[in-house]
Structures are given as C-alpha cells and as structure tokens.
Amino acid sequence: MAVYLQVENLTKSVGDRMLWEDVSFGVNEGDKIGLIAKNGTGKSTLLRILAGKESPDSGRVTFARGLRVAFLPQDVTDNHDDTRSGGERKRAAIEKLLEEEPQLLILDEPTNHLDIDTVEWLEGILRRKRIALLLVTHDRYFLDRVCSRIMEIDMGHLYSYDGNYANYLRRRSERIEALAADLAKVKNTLRKEQDWMSRQPQARAGKAKYRIDAYYDLKERSRLDLTERNVTLDVKSTYIGNKIFEAVEVNKAFGDKVVLRDFSYIFARYEKVGIIGHNGVGKSTFIKMLLGQVQPDSGHFDVGETVRFGYYSQEGLQLDPGKKVIDAITDIAEDVVVNEKMHYTPMQFLQRFLFTPADQQKYISTLSGGERCRLHLASVLMRSPNFLILDEPTNDLDIVTLGLLEDYLRDFAGCVIVVSHDRFFLDTIVDHLFVMEGDGVVRDFPGNYTEYRKFLQDKKVAESTEATPTKAVAPPKEPQKWRQEPLTPKLSYKEKKELEALTVEIDQLTAEKAALEATFASGDTTDIATRSARYEEIKQLLDTKEIRWLDLSEKE
Numbered sequence: 001m002a003v004y005l006q007v008e009n010l011t012k013s014v015g016d017r018m019l020w021e022d023v024s025f026g027v028n029e030g031d032k033i034g035l036i037a038k039n040g041t042g043k044s045t046l047l048r049i050l051a052g053k054e055s056p057d058s059g060r061v062t063f064a065r066g067l068r069v070a071f072l073p074q075d076v077t078d079n080h081d082d083t084r085s086g087g088e089r090k091r092a093a094i095e096k097l098l099e100e101e102p103q104l105l106i107l108d109e110p111t112n113h114l115d116i117d118t119v120e121w122l123e124g125i126l127r128r129k130r131i132a133l134l135l136v137t138h139d140r141y142f143l144d145r146v147c148s149r150i151m152e153i154d155m156g157h158l159y160s161y162d163g164n165y166a167n168y169l170r171r172r173s174e175r176i177e178a179l180a181a182d183l184a185k186v187k188n189t190l191r192k193e194q195d196w197m198s199r200q201p202q203a204r205a206g207k208a209k210y211r212i213d214a215y216y217d218l219k220e221r222s223r224l225d226l227t228e229r230n231v232t233l234d235v236k237s238t239y240i241g242n243k244i245f246e247a248v249e250v251n252k253a254f255g256d257k258v259v260l261r262d263f264s265y266i267f268a269r270y271e272k273v274g275i276i277g278h279n280g281v282g283k284s285t286f287i288k289m290l291l292g293q294v295q296p297d298s299g300h301f302d303v304g305e306t307v308r309f310g311y312y313s314q315e316g317l318q319l320d321p322g323k324k325v326i327d328a329i330t331d332i333a334e335d336v337v338v339n340e341k342m343h344y345t346p347m348q349f350l351q352r353f354l355f356t357p358a359d360q361q362k363y364i365s366t367l368s369g370g371e372r373c374r375l376h377l378a379s380v381l382m383r384s385p386n387f388l389i390l391d392e393p394t395n396d397l398d399i400v401t402l403g404l405l406e407d408y409l410r411d412f413a414g415c416v417i418v419v420s421h422d423r424f425f426l427d428t429i430v431d432h433l434f435v436m437e438g439d440g441v442v443r444d445f446p447g448n449y450t451e452y453r454k455f456l457q458d459k460k461v462a463e464s465t466e467a468t469p470t471k472a473v474a475p476p477k478e479p480q481k482w483r484q485e486p487l488t489p490k491l492s493y494k495e496k497k498e499l500e501a502l503t504v505e506i507d508q509l510t511a512e513k514a515a516l517e518a519t520f521a522s523g524d525t526t527d528i529a530t531r532s533a534r535y536e537e538i539k540q541l542l543d544t545k546e547i548r549w550l551d552l553s554e555k556e
Contacts, residue, residue, distance in 0.1 A: 034149070
C-alpha cells in the first residue's frame with residue numbers, strides 16, 4: 001500500500017501556548033481519517049500546515065512524489081457569486097475539488113452550512129471513492145459512516161485509533177482509564193520517595209544518583225492533569241406560561257420564491273422542534289419572522305407574555321469586535337442567575353465556558369471560530385431564556401461541547417426550535433420536525449430525523465413495488481397523511497420515574513400551599529414577606545409540574 005503522506009515530529013505553538021509537540025503520523029492509499037480535538041487545540045492549524053498554508057515551528061511534512069492533493073478550508077469564499085448561500089458555495093467548492101480527481105483530500109469542517117441531503121450526498125461519494133481522506137468534522141454520523149481511523153489531539157499529543165467514531169469512544173475511554181491508573185501508581189510511589197528526599201542530605205548522601213533523578217522524573221509525571229475541561233451548562237430557564245405562540249395563516253415570499261403559504265400552528269409548552277429543508281428554502285427566514293426580525297406578508301405570530309427568547313444565530317456573534325470578552329459580557333448583565341441560591345459574576349460565568357481570566361482580556365476580533373461560538377452560546381444562555389431558537393448551533397462547536405449542549409437541551413425546562421444539518425443532534429433533541437419542502441409547504445413529521453428518513457425510504461419502496469393489476473389507469477394513491485400534532489408515544493422508563501416523582505412533588509407542594517393559606521387566614525404576620533414569596537414560588541412550581549404531569553399522563 002502506497003504511502004501518500006508522512007508527518008514527522010511536527011511542533012506548533014501560538015504565543016506562549018503549545019498546541020502540540022512532536023506529532024508524527026502517516027496517511028496511506030485508501031485511508032479515511034477523522035481528526036478530533038477540542039476547540040482551540042490546533043485542528044485547523046494542522047490541516048493548514050499540511051496544505052502548505054502555514055508553517056510549523058519544527059518538523060517535516062513529506063508527500064509522495066506527484067501526489068494530487070486538494071484542500072477545502074473551513075471558510076469558503078467565492079467572489080464570482082456573493083448571492084449564493086454559504087451551503088451552496090460550500091457544495092460548489094467541494095464539487096470543484098472532486099472534479100480535479102485528487103488522490104488525497106484534506107477537508108476542514110466540510111459539512112458546515114450544508115443541508116442534510118447534501119451532507120448525505122457527500123457521505124456517499126467519500127465512502128465509494130478510492131480516495132485518501134483526512135478531515136476535521138463534528139458530525140458524528142459522518143465520522144461513523146465514512147472514517148476507518150480516528151486521530152485525536154489531546155494534551156498536546158496525537159493518538160490514533162483504528163475503526164470508526166464509535167470504536168474511538170471505547171478505545172479513548174480505555175486509554176484515559178489506563179492513564180488514571182498509572183497516575184495513581186506514580187503518585188503513590190512519589191509519596192514514598194518524597195519522604196526519602198525530605199531527610200537530611202547526610203542521611204541520603206550515599207544513595208545512588210539515579211534514585212534522585214528518578215524522583216524528579218516521578219514528580220514531573222505526577223503533574224499530568226486528566227481533568228476534562230468542559231463547558232458547564234447549568235443555567236436556569238425562566239418560568240414559561242401556558243401560552244407560547246400561535247402562527248395564524250402566515251404568508252411570506254420574496255418575489256417568486258415562496259417561503260410560507262398559509263402556515264398555522266399552535267406551539268405547545270416544552271415542545272422541541274427541528275426544522276429541516278434544502279439550502280435556500282427559508283429556514284432562517286422562518287425563525288426570524290417568529291422573532292419579529294422579518295415581517296410576514298400577511299398573517300401574524302401571537303407570542304405569549306412570559307416567553308423570553310434566546311437566539312443563537314447562524315450569522316454568528318453580534319458583539320463589538322473591538323471590545324474585550326469580559327467587557328462585552330458585562331454589558332449584557334452584571335449578574336447571572338443560575339437558581340435562587342446561586343448567582344455568578346460575568347467573570348465566573350465565562351470561566352464555566354472555558355474562558356480563563358487571561359482569555360477574558362482578549363479582544364473579540366482575535367478569538368478563534370470555536371471560541372466565538374462558545375462566547376455566543378454564553379451570551380445567549382446568560383439571559384436565562386425559556387424559549388431557545390438555535391440556527392445551525394453545531395457549526396464550529398467541538399464534539400465534547402456538542403454533547404454537553406445536547407444534555408442541557410434534553411433537560412431544558414422550556415421550548416426549543418433548532419435548525420440543524422447535524423443528524424445526530426436532531427435525533428438526540430427533537431420531538432418532531434417541520435419539513436420545509438419548498439414553495440411555502442411545511443409538513444409536521446412526528447419523530448426525529450432517522451425516523452423521518454426511514455419513513456421516506458419505506459414510502460419509496462412501497463411506491464416502487466406497487467403492482468398495476470390491469471392496463472386501465474389506476475386511481476391516484478391517497479397521499480401520506482402527516483400528523484399535525486407532536487408524537488405522543490408510550491412512556492419510557494425514565495418518563496415513568498419522572499411521573500412518579502411528579503406525583504409526590506405535587507402532593508407535597510399542594511400541602512405546603514394549603515398550610516401557607518391557613519397561616520394567612522389566621523392573621524399571623526410573622527415573616528410575612530418570606531412566606532408570601534414562597535407562596536408565589538409554589539404556585540409557579542405547581543403550574544409547571546402539573547402541566548408536565550398532564551403531558552406525561554396522556555401518554556400512559
């Protein structure tokens with residue numbers, strides 16, 4: 001098997017921060033490699049060095065003589081047509097690279113801004129072609145279905161794992177466990193050696209020098225930090241009432257292009273909806289109308305009084321690039337409420353999003369793409385929204401942060417609308433889908449993305465195998481009926497446990513509410529302010545928990 005690329009002892013730092021050191025690996029004919037690392041650890045930098053767009057501090061990159069190499073950067077520019085969408089420009093750039101028939105393809109976030117159909121088109125091409133591939137992507141289904149090897153940059157070193165993304169997760173866990181066990185042994189030995197080193201010099205004067213050298217080696221090894229530096233998303237949402245929003249016969253068009261045609265829908269409490277459709281069909285326009293940033297041609301959106309939107313926009317961070325990170329966040333709020341007993345200063349809050357005190361003094365214009373996304377997310381969540389609207393939130397977020405965001409959204413006590421091309425993200429988060437088919441048509445599908453794809457495949461198979469019994473023209477097949485309400489499956493085990501807990505909590509809160517009412521009726525004014533505040537809190541809690549109890553009980 002021919003060796004296409006050999007990387008030897010590559011080292012790169014930015015300022016006084018080491019990205020990675022002595023990185024070595026090879027790419028052979030037919031290899032399909034996914035590169036994974038947290039934001040800010042130098043994934044894109046490594047690809048730019050391989051593509052000759054940037055230089056390493058030291059080390060060597062050697063390609064096979066005459067090898068045809070193509071590189072797709074993360075941000076694609078096209079001066080010939082500034083009118084096309086980002087996804088359309090990205091697809092055109094990929095098609096142009098494939099026409100060159102490269103032997104080695106280097107791709108930096110190729111799925112960003114692509115619609116799901118285009119992602120699956122690219123996925124199919126890369127699986128079929130006998131082409132070597134080195135790519136950075138956060139799309140976990142893409143990694144699973146395309147890559148046969150995963151490389152990870154972690155703590156300044158590169159680790160390689162044969163197999164797909166699922167195998168990588170298992171092997172990485174084993175590696176971390178082994179490191180933890182070795183670290184425990186090192187620290188245990190170090191404690192014994194520390195006692196020996198602490199004795200008076202004359203007491204160990206005759207000891208071998210190698211033991212002293214070994215002590216300092218142990219001390220250095222003991223400094224290994226296996227603590228995962230993860231974003232912490234535990235921000236509280238504000239109370240949301242029964243009325244969320246209603247779309248009433250909304251119409252919107254731009255010339256001949258129709259975005260919505262007589263769209264009506266009543267949004268329910270705690271709904272989590274995914275919006276999918278081809279690039280340019282109007283997904284972002286839809287949510288901008290909901291937010292009041294774009295006005296419909298006719299019809300209207302009626303939004304409830306308690307709704308507090310949090311909008312993560314596809315356009316990115318809308319903060320002054322000339323400001324420092326800490327100043328921009330302080331302008332938004334000087335106090336971040338997590339719950340009744342826990343508040344954060346802007347500096348403390350930013351640290352939960354991996355912005356160190358030094359990072360907080362950076363100017364926004366100098367932040368990396370991943371850092372800007374984390375700051376954007378922080379600026380949205382610090383306002384404690386109860387209705388999150390996320391437009392392509394997975395672009396530029398690393399896989400670890402995506403997992404944490406998914407966990408947060410699953411337990412989010414509010415409503416969510418998400419536009420995304422990330423199939424794994426959609427499968428994890430949403431209850432149902434708005435499928436924008438074009439020409440103003442929006443279908444409501446009761447399920448996640450994988451269930452939707454299976455529905456389309458089953459429908460296609462049924463139509464292709466349908467027999468025609470006579471030569472007469474068969475009557476038209478009745479179209480598939482789409483549900484217009486969220487799917488209500490049977491309770492899962494987790495939901496059953498939640499329902500049981502809610503029953504107990506509602507009984508307890510009802511009893512406490514009755515006791516407070518009895519106290520108020522007695523005329524006792526002792527600590528009346530505290531009891532009144534608690535009474536209002538109980539009413540809100542009961543309202544929220546009873547609605548959730550009803551939602552769950554309907555599934556039984």
